[in-house]
Structure formats: structure tokens, C-alpha cells
Amino acid sequence: MRKHIPAIFVFVPVLVFVLASRGYASPGEVLFRNAVSLEKKVEYSRALVKYKEASTQLLKEGRSKLADECRYASTRIMAIRESYPYTEDQVRKKIKELYPKTDARRIDEVMRAGRLPSLVFDGRRNYFYGFTNTLNNLYADFRFGGEKGALGSTEAIVGSIKPYIDVKEDLPPGRSLARPITYVAEGEAVVPRGKLPSKGILKVWVPLPLVTAAQQDVEIISVYPDKYLSYPIRLDGDIALAYMEIPLEEIKGDLRIGAEFKFKHYEERFNIDPAKVGAYDKKSDLYRRYTASDRNIRVTPAIRARANKIAGTETNPYRIAKKFYDHVVHDLDYSYMPHGHLDVLNIPESVYVLENGIGDCGAQSIYFAALCRAAGIPARAPGGMQLFPVNEAGAGTHFWAQFYLPNYGWVPVDTSAGQAIKYLEDVPAGLKRDWIDYFFSKMDPFRYLIQVDVDVPLIPRPGEPLVFSMVLQMPTAVSRDMYDNPGALLMEAWKIKVRQIKNEFAGK
DSSP, X not given: OOOOOOOOOOOOOHHHHHHHHHTOOOHHHHHHHHHHHHXXXXXXXXXXXXXXXHHHHHHHTTOHHHHHHHHHHHHHHHHHHHHSOBOHHHHXXXXXXXXXXXXXHHHHHHHHHTOSOEEEETTEEEEOXXXXXXXXXXXXXXXXXXXXXXXXXXXXXXXXXXXXXXXXXXXXXXXXEEEEEEEEEEEEEEEOGGGSOSSSEEEEXXXXXXXXXXXXXXXXXXXXXXGGBOSOOBOSTTBOEEEEEEEGXXXXXXXXXXXXXXXXXXXXXXXXXXXXXXXOOTTSHHHHHHTSOOSSSOOOHHHHHHHHHHHTTOOOHHHHHHHHHHHHHHHSEEOOOOHHHHHHTTOOHHHHHHHHSEEOHHHHHHHHHHHHHHTTOOEEOOEEEEOOSSSSSOOEEEEOEEEEETTTEEEEEOHHHHHHGGGOSSOOHHHHHHXXXXXXXXXXXXXXXXXXXXXXXXXXXXXXXXXXXXXXXXXXXXXXXXXXXXXXXXXXXXXXXXXXXXXXXXXX
């Protein structure tokens, strides 16, 4: 049985100890202590109620900082509860609905195996909202029951990518850019006025296309409401975004936040001679930054041991990275991830993947980068959206990876895209091999890049916890004047459509 992260909550606000040291407590402080106690016991539903009561009372007492702690705690708990909304009975019923020919004995086997992500709180075991995706990818007898990814079926994605795999050309050393696609995108979130407070400041960050070698000709057509833009729009550096501060007393109707933009994204292909990879400058800022252990790209002793085992006696960084890629593609299983739960409890994604043997695009990319960093190879996990033209929106959230080679630069890797082919039946062995090889050192142009790595800080920094801090794939927000986290409202309301307006490979 795979090991799962235990449902133990270890965070206790420092303010609790301050209050205890004073020897007395106001009514609001008593309610707050009770809420913290319930949260530590993982009685999340009761804790939510108690934090709301505490917040109301603390604001009456003028204790705004402690009231803020109640807001943060509620956001934390909601992220966990929403990650695991199903009881065991509901999971069993759903499996039976999706796979009516599956008997109760087989369902019992799956439940006993313990590989469907779950967490114990409120006195029972609760199951991950994406458990059907996990089921579909872990077990062959559940594989073809109609489960589709965010961008549609894998078969349709193969149809989009295969023409690029079929291209055979002699390339000069290093990176070549070709076959660009020009896109236009429109994204908007409409938040009903009744869900916002009558006054206060709403701070909003809206993602935009980042200018890189592979992503060029970025044109921001509009960002709105533009009168509230409070910082120069950033399209370079580590992350591309627009920032605005919205005085809510000026908003009379529903709040519309959006952006429209154009950009061109190229296919990348690297021609690498392993013998010509240079030596790393281990004193450089790039090397130090991208070999360091980070919040989610965490390099633990266990990850270092796994990296050493996979690398074996190999010393060439290109060949070591290829070994790590093959390990992720062949040894791990794809599965949607409880990112919200991991984020708020500060559980590194690389650690979760190592311990559970599953991961989605972001988690796999983070794990790959952690293995590289453990081996002294600079690596990161950039991302934004995948733009396979196989569904109405033409866009789905996505992350991939890069590793750095002297004399060559940042080399692209997409483990989950490379892995997708293994879940298809009746695919010729040659296509499977070419497909997997393509996504190591090559990258299709169906991309919308927003940030160069996970955990890149927003500009300006929010100053308080976000609903999801690892990525900016859709707008996020904070407000001290809202009890419910506004970032969750924007993420739920955000709708984006991306369409091709010119595809030079297709001659359009």
C-alpha cells in the first residue's frame, strides 16, 4: 500500500501563546482558542463555525489582527474540505454508476488498496474530488470508462501532436524555434455584487503571457477595469501579470475583471551533443537558485537518495536528466492532485509524489525538477496553460519542466504529456517510443506561458495568504474586508477562451 500524508494539523498561531501568557482572555479570544483546538483535532466543520463566531466577536472588540487569523484559518480549512468532499459510500456509489459491470468485490479491493487519495477529518475518511481520474489511471479495468482530462480525450491530443513528432529535420546545435502559432485569448471573471462587501480594497492579480524566446509578439489588447491598475504591467522577468486595487465602494453592479491579449508561441527543438555539455558555474546566481531546495521543489534526503539511485554511475547531466524523465514517465502513475490541501498545510509536492507514486502535470514536473536539483542539475517547473485545439475553450491549466545545460540553456521536458501515450491501447510501439522521446528536449507550440517556475512571488507581494499560492493560472485576490477568500471567487468565476488565428505549420 502506498503511504498517504496523515491528517495531522501542526499549525498553531503564535498569537495563541501570547494570549495564554497574559493570563486572561476576552470572549473573542476564548472563541478563537476553541476554534484552534477544534482545528488541531481535525474537527474541521465545527472549527469553521467557531472561527466565524470568533471573527465576528473579535471585530467588535477591535482585535483586527486576531480576526485576520480567523479568516486565514477558514481559508485553510475550506481548501482541505473542498479537496476531499466525498464519503466512502459516495465513492462506492460513483464507481458503480460509472462502471456498472464492476462487482462489489472488485470495488472492495480498490478501496482496501488505499491508493485513492483520502484524508481523515470530521471523524471519518473523506475522498479526493478527482478520485475518478486516479482510478482511471491506476487500474487498467477502469481505464476506458469515459474519463477525460481537462482538454478532452488523449486520443484527440495525439491527433494534434503527431504531425510535430513526424517532422524529421537536421538541426543546428542548440535550440531551434519553428512552426509558431499565433493566439488570441479572452478571459473574464464576473463576480456578483452581492458576494462582495460594500466597501474596502480588493487587490487583484491577473495572469498574462510572459515574453520568452519561445513566446513572442505579446500584445495586451485590454485589461479591465483599467482605471484601477496600480502597478506597471509586467510581461518579462519571472512572471507576467497585471495588478489592480479596486475600491469596492465604487462598484455598483457586478464586478467584471478580465484581459484580452495576443501572442505567438513557437515549437522548441534542442539538438544536444552530451559530449559538448559544458561545466556548471556553481557560484552563479542561476546555479544557486535552481539547485536549491524550495517550498514545493523540495530536496529531501529521501529525494536525494532516489536521485542517486536512478543516476547510478552516470555523470553527464543530460543523460542523468533523461534517466529522471524515463523514471517519471514509466514508473509513476498520472493522477489529479489535492493541490489545495498540500498548499495550505505546506506539504511539498515533490515529497507527495515520491511517497505516493502518483502526480499530475504540475506535481510530476516539480518532482522531476527536485530530482535534477538533488543531482546538481539546475531545474524548474514553468507553466500556464496547454492549448491543444480539442475542446471549446482550447485551454487547460498545465505545467511542465526545464533543466539547464551549459552551452545549451533551458531544455524543455513534459513528463505528463510524454506519459499520456502509455494509457492508450492499440498504439504502435514505434509511435509510443517517438512520442515519449519528443517530450524530452522538444516542446510543442500549444502553450501559453505565464511564469518560469512554481512558487514565484506575485508582484507586489500580497501581504497575506492566497487561496492557492503555488501558481497564477487564473486571477487571484486578497481583501482584509472579506471573510470569504476573494481568490476562490475569482478562480471559480474565471472563464478563458483561446483560439488560433495563425498556424504557420498548418499553413493557416
